[in-house]
Amino acid sequence: MKKKRVSLKDIADKVGVSTALVSYVLNGQEKEKRVGAEVVIRIRKALEEMNYKPNFIARSLRYGTTKTIGLIVTDIANPFFSSMARHIEDEAYKSGYTVIIGSSDENCDKSDLLVETLLNRQVDGFIIVPAEGCEDCLSHLIEDKMPVVMVDRYVPGLVSNHVVLDNYTASYNATLHLLNKGYKNIGLVAYKSNLIHMRERVRGYEEAMMFKGLEKQTWIKYIRYNKLKTDMNKAIEVIGSKEGNNIDAVIFTTNTLSLAGLYEIHGLGIKVPEELAIIGFDGNEAFDFFYSPLTYVKQPVDEMGKEAVRILLDQMNGSKKISHVNLTSQLVIRDSC
Amino acid sequence: MKKKRVSLKDIADKVGVSTALVSYVLNGQEKEKRVGAEVVIRIRKALEEMNYKPNFIARSLRYGTTKTIGLIVTDIANPFFSSMARHIEDEAYKSGYTVIIGSSDENCDKSDLLVETLLNRQVDGFIIVPAEGCEDCLSHLIEDKMPVVMVDRYVPGLVSNHVVLDNYTASYNATLHLLNKGYKNIGLVAYKSNLIHMRERVRGYEEAMMFKGLEKQTWIKYIRYNKLKTDMNKAIEVIGSKEGNNIDAVIFTTNTLSLAGLYEIHGLGIKVPEELAIIGFDGNEAFDFFYSPLTYVKQPVDEMGKEAVRILLDQMNGSKKISHVNLTSQLVIRDSC
DNA sequence: TTTGCGCATTAAAACGATTAAGCATATATT
């Protein structure tokens, strides 16, 4: 079967000393532990020759930490999350941490199961994109003093760390941009969800409309996460029809909504921006190929990932400080509005 | 600090028995090991009450297996690999396996480092998208009897498992499709790479051209992976100019190449398909928004991921069979050619 | 000669789980 890896014991036997000495040398403690100079050399040589590599599992058991971070996103296949994951991995690797990823599909049960699985695997901390209804599971985690950083959204009332976009301002500014361009009947397409990031994006829109005295003109369509296509189809059809209240601009509050929305708009042959102006959240390089490249709210996904890791590392090192990071977005203006 | 998790010992103490009995009950061996009926009940109750969860690390150390798969892709932020990763994770989780992902950026040193890291973490097997120059590192792995499945591409001459697309046929058929549509000056844009998947895609194109007696018309542009933008810019400028040999169709051999290529085509205002027909590899939903939705070679990424996991599990269960899976692609015909 | 100290090293416990082997005690078989 598999060739056995060399263990500390193998080295110790070869050199003719106990494992303790080898361990000391390995961890650079040969000075404090007063290992004989000549023995140090022989041990070093043996380690080299036998190509010794420490067994992380044994170390983990001994130390009670695994140098592993659990990352739970809604879907790793979603470009927004996969690029965030990439940044998280890079940052974590720098500090010797490894990342285990799971996808919850916005499903609380799946998320809880993932947390459970990762806990059993003794991860040292979590970076979580919380799904709806996960409050309990998360609060238990935090009560048990497990380091947790929430990203993209957070659970209001839960005293814990998070790194999110300033969604309110992002949405407010996007709406304002449309208003300043002269659009009045601005609609918003959001996921049907109580999650804070959605609510904030809705609120930013509403308050911008209110600010201009257009609260009567607000038009919000809520899409069910698992009925994306059908719900979006209906939504866009309404916009294209007479009942659409002459909607002349629409904001999509996530990249998946933008994608699904553009499909329908494309399908109905609605002209952008002449008949309908558009702003999306989270760019997608390919949206530039839409006949009218998309104006979108650009999230600093790299910072979000890296900052989350930094805070998590800090927590794992014993910091008791609670961090709430609100990142600012950038409105990338293209042709669609 | 962190609330300590309950261990077998805690349960044993509470019930007043040895850890052995608890372990037997836990693993459903109460019959074979003749645990007293009444004791079984008390242990079950204690396990429930104290909410016992086994420590995976301890188990791993004992068993010498971690129920963990190492996945090395070129870049998890690339939608092709992130969706493959998603399928791999889902399939692995079904069998109680967890996945650790790393991105090599097509860089052999990074890839080797990842392999090393994951080996130290005692993963039970690898699913690898091999980078160029990784032959040695991989062959060592395989010599050491570490279960490995290569995906997307493989290392010729290395006796090991792989799950790849039938790239030759895919490319041949794509070229044939263009030829049958009357295009004669067909170009191909590939990465400058000796990796087999690239070579096969090139070969499929060349042989299809040869088959129609157009070997003189072949036009291949090799793009450097880390000079994507500049090299692509030059390539497309050539196509748009007089020196372009009147190229009337082009095949992009990966999704990143398609994306970069479309940017340039878009920028130069080249009309598709009137002035230039296009076929890409790996769709991207958003390519549908190109003013001329992209005809592309659709890879069965779900099958590729799932099949890789199945083969790997098989290997990890001791199978000595070497599997070479060649998946068939589908040419999704849209407007771009 | 005894005590104390510095030095180099080892033995052993610990982390949490699994499991082969062993030990009583009770019951059944000759």
Place this chain on the structure above:
DNA sequence: AATATATGCTTAATCGTTTTAATGCGCAAA
């Protein structure tokens, strides 16, 4: 009555590493 068998449980080793406590030895001071 002596032996065999069944039953129910414990002990201890094991996986690979870290780390505390202990040990042996030589040498100097009392």
